[in-house]
Amino acid sequence: ATQLVWFRNDLRTLDHTALSAAAMKGPVVGIYLACRQQWRSHGHGANKISFLHRGVIALAEELKALNIPLLYRDIDDFDAAPGTLLEAARRIDAQALHFNREYPLDEQRRDERVTDEFTQAGLALFDYTDHIAFEPGELLTGQNEYYKVFTPFSRAWHQRVGADQLALRDTPRRQARLDIASDRIPALAERDRSDIVPPQPSKIQEAPWPAGQEAAADRLADFLRQRARRYNDDRDFPAIAGTSELSAYLATGMISHRQCLQAVMANNGGHLADGDAGLASWTNELVWREFYQHIAVGFPRVCRHRPFKLETDKLNWRHSDKDFAAWCEGRTGFPLVDAAMRQLVATGWMHNRLRMVTAMFLSKHLLLDWRRGEAFFMEHLVDGDFASNNGGWQWAASTGTDASPYFRIFNPTTQSRRFDPEATFIAQWLPELADLPAKNRHEPSAEQRHKTGYPPAIVDHKFARERALEAFKNLG
Numbered sequence: 392a393t394q395l396v397w398f399r400n401d402l403r404t405l406d407h408t409a410l411s412a413a414a415m416k417g418p419v420v421g422i423y424l425a426c427r428q429q430w431r432s433h434g435h436g437a438n439k440i441s442f443l444h445r446g447v448i449a450l451a452e453e454l455k456a457l458n459i460p461l462l463y464r465d466i467d468d469f470d471a472a473p474g475t476l477l478e479a480a481r482r483i484d485a486q487a488l489h490f491n492r493e494y495p496l497d498e499q500r501r502d503e504r505v506t507d508e509f510t511q512a513g514l515a516l517f518d519y520t521d522h523i524a525f526e527p528g529e530l531l532t533g534q535n536e537y538y539k540v541f542t543p544f545s546r547a548w549h550q551r552v553g554a555d556q557l558a559l560r561d562t563p564r565r566q567a568r569l570d571i572a573s574d575r576i577p578a579l580a581e582r583d584r585s586d587i588v589p590p591q592p593s594k595i596q597e598a599p600w601p602a603g604q605e606a607a608a609d610r611l612a613d614f615l616r617q618r619a620r621r622y623n624d625d626r627d628f629p630a631i632a633g634t635s636e637l638s639a640y641l642a643t644g645m646i647s648h649r650q651c652l653q654a655v656m657a658n659n660g661g662h663l664a665d666g667d668a669g670l671a672s673w674t675n676e677l678v679w680r681e682f683y684q685h686i687a688v689g690f691p692r693v694c695r696h697r698p699f700k701l702e703t704d705k706l707n708w709r710h711s712d713k714d715f716a717a718w719c720e721g722r723t724g725f726p727l728v729d730a731a732m733r734q735l736v737a738t739g740w741m742h743n744r745l746r747m748v749t750a751m752f753l754s755k756h757l758l759l760d761w762r763r764g765e766a767f768f769m770e771h772l773v774d775g776d777f778a779s780n781n782g783g784w785q786w787a788a789s790t791g792t793d794a795s796p797y798f799r800i801f802n803p804t805t806q807s808r809r810f811d812p813e814a815t816f817i818a819q820w821l822p823e824l825a826d827l828p829a830k831n832r833h834e835p836s837a838e839q840r841h842k843t844g845y846p847p848a849i850v851d852h853k854f855a856r857e858r859a860l861e862a863f864k865n866l867g
């Protein structure tokens with residue numbers, strides 16, 4: 392009997408838990424629901440949506456090689472998912488629906504409604520843990536609570552993780568051809584229904600972000616060959632391509648965390664936490680990714696625009712559209728911050744160190760609500776992922792899970808000297824400063840600013856630091 396597999400942020404055929412399990416039960420048909428209005432309401436911008444769209448096209452090809460047809464439906468939002476899936480299941484006479492679980496609140500609610508609809512209709516439904524090693528709730532503290540701090544979470548993760556979590560799922564064999572045709576995937580710009588808002592074209596070049604599982608596997612292989620062993624030394628330096636740049640692929644599931652972890656073990660004598668320091672710390676980043684997924688389930692308020700630390704709800708954020716615009720447009724007068732923001736807007740990606748620096752600058756130096764920054768990142772990032780973005784922003788704004796106190800406030804100029812020592816990253820993104828001596832590029836003089844047209848600092852570091860400390864101090 393035919394099995395319907397619903398693809399979401401798991402756009403691959405390799406190591407795909409739902410696909411693998413479904414194929415053991417019978418012939419498979421895939422389905423993808425494009426939910427443009429929902430994506431918009433979740434703040435995803437054109438770069439991410441275009442990457443997703445190209446990923447679905449790649450998936451259709453990967454499925455075709457296995458003789459698996461892919462149905463494609465344009466729906467507005469998650470409300471339309473249960474009915475659309477049921478109609479598709481009935482049309483192909485499917486026996487069951489299979490999908491991999493997703494954890495942000497709206498996605499969980501959507502899946503509950505789909506489950507109800509299928510149960511009422513008497514159709515079977517199977518959901519699986521796939522995106523992360525442990526189902527949220529499986530790793531709890533001694534008090535049976537969700538971890539609020541990363542380090543003990545990571546310790547528990549490493550203690551418990553084993554073959555059950557890490558074994559790669561079987562890839563289905565090429566099945567006999569079915570009498571069901573794949574749907575044509577309409578071009579993003581096509582308005583097939585008048586009520587669907589036409590998507591914006593991607594604002595970034597697509598070539599650096601080839602979609603699909605093959606591109607993802609190449610990127611992983613390339614990272615392991617060239618950068619992984621130096622990861623620990625290079626990962627904090629934005630001028631060096633020292634990280635994997637796999638985040639967009641992990642966020643859309645063009646590669647799985649198991650594939651990444653298996654690759655680590657294959658190159659590290661079977662170890663994840665020990666052995667090569669670069670590979671071990673890269674593994675740790677994948678655990679951070681998982682940590683934030685657990686946080687989204689354990690503390691669902693973070694999915695409702697609320698802070699993880701409730702007392703910070705009372706924080707008196709400033710309101711300044713002018714300062715916000717200067718941050719967005721890379722005109723704060725702090726070269727590292729501005730270079731980073733220009734990288735984000737131009738490429739859809741920003742180095743992790745700079746995500747921390749720019750997020751802290753917005754929320755601490757400018758004392759602007761972190762949610763504005765979170766939304767701006769989401770709009771531009773090609774790797775936009777709710778849990779990681781929200782987790783990263785709340786960490787930086789000291790409203791989140793950071794174990795360090797709020798008075799850790801990065802000095803952007805010190806960060807610049809430390810992590811861009813030759814100011815090469817700054818020179819790349821702020822061409823107006825490129826001709827200055829490297830040491831001045833971190834903090835140009837008033838005269839140099841005047842000559843190059845580079846703006847004065849939007850705020851004095853010491854003053855801003857005091858203002859932020861004052862704002863946080865009285866929260867209790």
Ligand code: FAD
Binds near residue numbers: 677742743
């Ligand atoms: P690598 O260093 O190669 O790490 C490997 C993988 O581990 C990444 O691809 C990613 O999946 C995961 N990872 C690494 N660091 C983190 C982290 N701190 N938190 C969670 N997962 C991590 N990551 C996203 O995938 N999407 C986002 O929308 C996002 N927004 C962020 C916003 C802020 C303010 C901050 C501070 C961090 C954010 N991150 C986000 C996390 C991190 O910056 C990116 O995952 C990383 O820069 C991607 O580059 P990479 O693939 O080369 O990472």
